[in-house]
Structure formats: structure tokens, C-alpha cells
Amino acid sequence: MFKIGLTGGIASGKSTVLTYFKDKGIPYIDADIVAREVVEPGTKGLEAVVDAFGTDVLRDDGTLNREALGAIVFHNAKKRQQLNGCLKDHIQNRIMELTAHYEELHTPVLLYDIPLLIEGEWYTMMDEVWLVYVNESTQIERLMSRNGLTEEEALARINSQMCLEDKRSYADVIIDNNGTPLNLREQLDNIWDGRIESVL
Numbered sequence: 001m002f003k004i005g006l007t008g009g010i011a012s013g014k015s016t017v018l019t020y021f022k023d024k025g026i027p028y029i030d031a032d033i034v035a036r037e038v039v040e041p042g043t044k045g046l047e048a049v050v051d052a053f054g055t056d057v058l059r060d061d062g063t064l065n066r067e068a069l070g071a072i073v074f075h076n077a078k079k080r081q082q083l084n085g086c087l088k089d090h091i092q093n094r095i096m097e098l099t100a101h102y103e104e105l106h107t108p109v110l111l112y113d114i115p116l117l118i119e120g121e122w123y124t125m126m127d128e129v130w131l132v133y134v135n136e137s138t139q140i141e142r143l144m145s146r147n148g149l150t151e152e153e154a155l156a157r158i159n160s161q162m163c164l165e166d167k168r169s170y171a172d173v174i175i176d177n178n179g180t181p182l183n184l185r186e187q188l189d190n191i192w193d194g195r196i197e198s199v200l
């Protein structure tokens with residue numbers, strides 16, 4: 001099974017790229033979805049988060065208050081590391097379980113959308129790394145507009161990750177998403193024709 005790790009910075013366009021390949025029928029694992037599953041009510045993941053951060057990060061209905069937890073961890077590197085420590089094994093186990101499932105199905109290609117692919121060293125298990133790249137001003141603008149954040153809040157999130165410039169050296173393919181959606185689509189058509197169809 002050919003494993004492709006899709007990464008980038010926050011709001012660089014990973015989900016937009018993933019949607020293109022999903023629409024082509026390529027199987028995928030979305031780490032943001034996994035990260036939500038492992039903190040659903042009743043999970044060990046949520047229990048670990050509450051042990052570390054207290055019940056202030058819960059809503060009245062017992063679900064995780066993502067806004068409250070985000071406000072803490074995107075402004076404090078120590079707290080962020082603590083959260084990562086609570087969830088790392090749960091996220092990793094679930095991703096490996098899903099990978100085994102696709103191996104059993106003899107899936108020829110599996111696309112992983114993992115925001116922290118480099119930071120979390122997931123790149124070492126990939127056959128290829130694809131980086132969705134934007135410059136910082138585009139990233140800030142898109143993040144502010146998508147999440148309704150102030151510039152300061154957007155920068156706090158961006159600075160929680162390895163900078164996109166430094167991620168470039170890990171990439172086999174760089175997808176430049178500074179342009180229009182049409183420009184992005186043209187690049188993805190080329191990647192599909194040149195790199196994916198041959199593996200299928």
C-alpha cells in the first residue's frame with residue numbers, strides 16, 4: 001500500500017486538497033477527525049484531558065469544550081505539550097488501526113491528512129510527503145476569515161506549529177495554494193495524472 005502523508009500549516013488548504021482526492025474515490029485517514037473521535041464522551045482520551053485540564057473544559061452536556069481548550073493550548077506551549085501527551089497514544093493507536101484495516105482491504109493508495117505530520121514524526125512511515133504551502137499573509141487572512149479570529153488569535157495558532165518554510169525540506173511534492181481555487185485544481189489534476197493514476 002502506497003502511503004501519502006498530506007500536511008501543511010493550519011488553514012493552508014489540506015482539507016480542500018483532501019476533498020479533491022476523496023471525490024476521486026481515494027481512501028483517506030483524516031487526523032483531525034480521529035482527534036475528535038478520541039475525545040468523545042466516555043473515552044479514555046476525554047478522561048485524560050479532564051484529569052489534566054479540569055472540568056472547566058467540559059460543556060454542560062459532558063462534551064469537550066473545544067473553544068475553551070483551544071484558548072488555553074494555543075497560547076501556552078507547556079499546556080499544548082500536555083494536551084498532546086494526553087492524546088498522542090490514542091490518536092496513534094486509532095490511525096494504526098485504520099491503516100491495518102486498509103491493508104487488509106489491499107487498498108493500493110492511502111492518503112493521510114495529518115496537520116502535525118512532521119512535528120509528530122509521522123512522515124517516517126510515509127512513501128511520499130505532500131506539503132500544502134501558503135505564505136504567512138495568505139495563511140493569516142484565510143484563518144481569520146474561516147474561523148472568525150483576530151490577527152493575534154490566528155498568529156497564536158500558526159505559531160503553535162513548525163513554520164511552513166521549515167516543512168518544505170521534508171516534502172516530496174509541494175502544492176502551492178497561494179493562488180485561486182482554479183490554480184490549485186490545475187496542480188491537483190497534474191498530480192493525479194502524473195503520480196496517482198500509475199499507482200492505482
Ligand SMILES: CC(C)(COP(=O)(O)OP(=O)(O)OC[C@H]1O[C@@H](n2cnc3c(N)ncnc32)[C@H](O)[C@@H]1O)[C@@H](O)C(=O)NCCC(=O)NCCS
Pocket residue numbers: 009010011031032035065066067069070073080083084087091114115116160161
Ligand atoms: C485544541 C483543540 C481542542 C481545538 O479544537 P478546534 O475545534 O478549535 O480545532 P481543530 O481540532 O479543528 O484543529 C484545527 C487545526 O488546529 C491545529 N492543531 C490542532 N491541535 C494542535 C496542536 N496540538 N498543536 C498544533 N496545532 C494544532 C491543526 O492544524 C488543526 O487542523 C483541538 O485541536 C485538539 O484537541 N488538539 C489536540 C489534538 C491534535 O493534536 N490534533 C491534531 C491532529 S494530529
Ligand SMILES: Nc1ncnc2c1ncn2[C@@H]1O[C@H](COP(=O)(O)OP(=O)(O)OP(=O)(O)O)[C@@H](O)[C@H]1O
Pocket residue numbers: 008009010011012013014015016017032115142143146177178179180181182184
Ligand atoms: N486557493 C484558495 N483560495 C481561496 N481560499 C481558499 C483556497 N484554498 C483554501 N481556501 C479556504 O481557506 C480556508 C482554509 O482551507 P482548509 O480548510 O482546506 O485548510 P486546512 O489546511 O485543512 O485547515 P486546518 O489546518 O484548520 O484543518 C478555507 O476557508 C478554504 O475554503
